[in-house]
Amino acid sequence: MGADRDGGARRSRPGRAVACAAFGAVLLAGCASMPDSGDLSDVASTPRQDTQVRVFAMPPREDALPGEIVQGFLEALTSDDPHYDTARKYLTDDAARTWRPERSTTVLETGPSIELQRGSGGRENADSLTYSLSGTSVATVDAQQAYSPAGGQYGKPVHLVRDTKTDQWRIDGLPQGIVMAKSDFQRNYMSVNKYYFASDIAAGDQPAAVADPVYVRERVDPMTQVVRSLLAGPTTWLGPAVRSSFPAGTELRKGVTSLTPDDQNRLTVPLDVTAKKAGAARCTEMATQLLFTLQTLTPTVDSVELEAADGSSLCTLGEGAAEGVAAHGSAKRPEYVYFLDDRHRLVRVPAGSSATTPEPVPGALGEGVKQLGSVAVSRDEHTAAGVSLDGRSLYVASVASSGSLGEPVLTSDGKTADNALTAPSWDSRGDLWVADRDPAHTRLVLLAQGAGQPLVVRTPQLDGRIAALRVAADGTRIALVVEKDGKRSLLVGRIQRLEAGPGKQPVVSVLGLRSVAPGLEDVTAMSWAGDGRLVVAGHEQGGLQQMRYVQVDGSVPEGQAPAALTGVKQIAASEDDRMPLVAYSEDGIVRLPSGTQWQKLVKSGSGPVYPG
Structure with a gap:
């Protein structure tokens, strides 16, 4: 189950931790023997279980070897034990009282490797051992339950002692929080x-x-x-x-x-x-x-x-x-999906319908007075903004009634379309956002209600040039495709507005920029596709173009990715996930109704958008 999701089951994962199942409960047995040697041993992830089956851990067996204690404890962390009571049975009384599993969850690519350490400072003797846990980090979940992608190597020590009265090995030193494989995280969370x-x-x-x-x-x-x-x-x-x-x-x-x-x-x-x-x-x-x-x-x-x-x-x-x-945002159903036809006019078809014959929008942008290279339609679908084909001029006009085009509300000195204005985006307040890619004057610009004096938005953490942008329906977050050193990444930032006093423009900033598609090194298209989800097309390192959903915290939501599509140049999604995806690809303008394959809408066209 995901925050913005399409359904579908997770992949099955092999493993060996299941000991038995009875009356709908699966028991994890911490019973794999491990010799006290320096060899590495991996903790296998738990096999995929039905979502209605609860998984419980087994306590340590009598006279369990130190390696069994470590492995049994790690397996107990992947169970459905609400308070990790069984996991605490692998710890000494003092360690059990001070361990705080809720402090963080560290997610590794595979289960942590376990290696016995000897001669590491004098703690080791016949009744004292230290093991190291290691692996490749994927993400962390903090005490607020917030997910963050992570990279690099994980390495933490686990110390064991043998109780002098019971002669049983227990863990007396361990890191706070819990650690598990990505497959176990996907099953448990x-x-x-x-x-x-x-x-x-x-x-x-x-x-x-x-x-x-x-x-x-x-x-x-x-x-x-x-x-x-x-x-x-x-x-x-x-x-x-x-x-x-x-x-x-x-x-x-x-x-x-x-x-x-x-x-x-x-x-x-x-x-x-x-x-x-x-x-x-x-x-x-x-x-x-x-x-x-x-x-x-x-x-x-x-x-x-x-x-x-x-x-x-x-x-x-x-x-x-x-x-x-x-x-x-996800509750507002758009009336139309919009795009540019082969004459670079703004046209539309009813959203969610099977219609394939577009009609020009009312007004100057639909009449072809100025050839357009990109567009955005306000969320109330009364006004549209269009960037000229050469990328240098931004126009705003009504799409609810006829009227003249007027002068551009913003211009760029960029010499080519790729070095001028990006496609614009409307926020929920009726303000218009656009980035100027002119190498001599890069800037992110806001026009209140799509008119008036342009306001330059502060971007103190931006490292690179904005290649594309989309503002979320809630008006508090903005997605940016940022280009640097020939690669384009997808970032999401918070929008902050501060009033500057009577008669002065507010101070608007984009802060807290964070990567939300770290697995893609070259993002080619993106769009909001839910309250907390985006759809993105791009390439992994050395790979073919692919399309996937990502969440604003950088995680990949459960459910199937969109069906494959060749040569995606632009993509449009609605926050209302009942609406089909629409894309501009090698096959023209295409759409993806729920539960079907991509279907051709028109052979020639570009720049598909939903309102926003």
């Missing part, structure tokens, strides 16, 4: 979007819901895990751009250990005394955050009721009402 509200929405505007992906253990009461995570607040990366309607410090009522919806799909969430500070309007926003967060979980939640510490009802909200409280 699921990505879920928590939802907060954009913090810089103008007074009177509807709040915009912003997705904040986290990873929780899939078969260890994920609903309660996610609610606790939501109450704890946004992750560090997203925090500066969003707010939560839950009063600071709000927690579940003391004694509440699990949350389950009733037979009417209503979830009651008992909160502590802090929640009493919220008024009715704020409580409705709190319930909206919960409903948006729980929408992809099983069992289904159709409504939530928030309870105060004394058991009284604070508010109740249904799924339909939540959509009216906050703007939710």
Whole structure:
């Protein structure tokens, strides 16, 4: 289950850790013998189990060898034991009390290799041994449950002692957190979007819901895990751009250990005394955050009721009402998909239909007054922005009625189309974004409401030149394709707006840039494809072009990648994942309806876009 997902099962993975299965539970046995030598031994990942099967670990056997203790402990980390009680049985009492598995999860390419270390400083004797764990890092999940891609080598020591009374080996020194293979991580964890509200929405505007992906253990009461995570607040990366309607410090009522919806799909969430500070309007926003967060979980939640510490009802909200409280990008269905025809005019076909005959949009951009090289249509589908074929001029015109084109709202001094303006993008506030690639004057530009004095956006962390951009529907994040040394990578940053005083332009910055497709060294096209997901086409090192979904935290969501397509030059996706992907490729403009193969829309054309 993923935060933005298409469904589909994970790949099966071989392994050897299963000992037995009974009544729907699989037991992991820490029983593989390991000689006390310096040879390397890998911890095999757990075989793929049915998602309804819970996996439990076996405690250490009597007189287990030191290597068995280490391997059994590592295998116990991949089980569905809620509090890792079995894993703690491999530790001494002191180590069990101080070990904090929730502090972090380190994900390795394969299971950690184990090697016995001798003569490493005097700790080793007949009753004391040190093993080293090593592997290639893939990612880390921190204490906030936030995922981050990682590289390089992992290496940590594990120290064992033999108890003088019981003569049993136990671990007395180990790193905080847990470590496991990528295959085990994929089996054990699921990505879920928590939802907060954009913090810089103008007074009177509807709040915009912003997705904040986290990873929780899939078969260890994920609903309660996610609610606790939501109450704890946004992750560090997203925090500066969003707010939560839950009063600071709000927690579940003391004694509440699990949350389950009733037979009417209503979830009651008992909160502590802090929640009493919220008024009715704020409580409705709190319930909206919960409903948006729980929408992809099983069992289904159709409504939530928030309870105060004394058991009284604070508010109740249904799924339909939540959509009216906050703007939710993935809930807005576009009317049309747009592209440029062979005469470089802006045309459209109804979104989600089987229509193959495009019609020009009303107004100057559809009349061919100026040949266009790229376009963007506002999210209300009333206005469009078009960059001229030579890339040097940006025009804005209505697509809801006829009218003249007027003068360009922005120009570039770039000598070629590749060194001039990028395709533009509209945010949820109605502001227009575009990058100027002129080598002598590279800049990221914002035009408030698509007009007026251009504002240069600050990009203090940008290392390279922006080759393409797309603003998320929530208006708080922007995806950038950044070119440097002949390679193009995909980055996502936070948008920060600071008012500068009466009569002055605000200060707008893009901060916190991070790579979200580290496996691709040359990105050719991308688009937002959900609240927290993008679709990207690009090349791995020395490989053929491929298309995949990536999440804003850099992880790859569960489910199948889009069907292969040759020579993708541009791609368009809607935040509403019911809409088909549309691409410009060697075969012209093509689209990918759900559950089918790519279908030709028109033979000649370019620049497909959904609103935004």
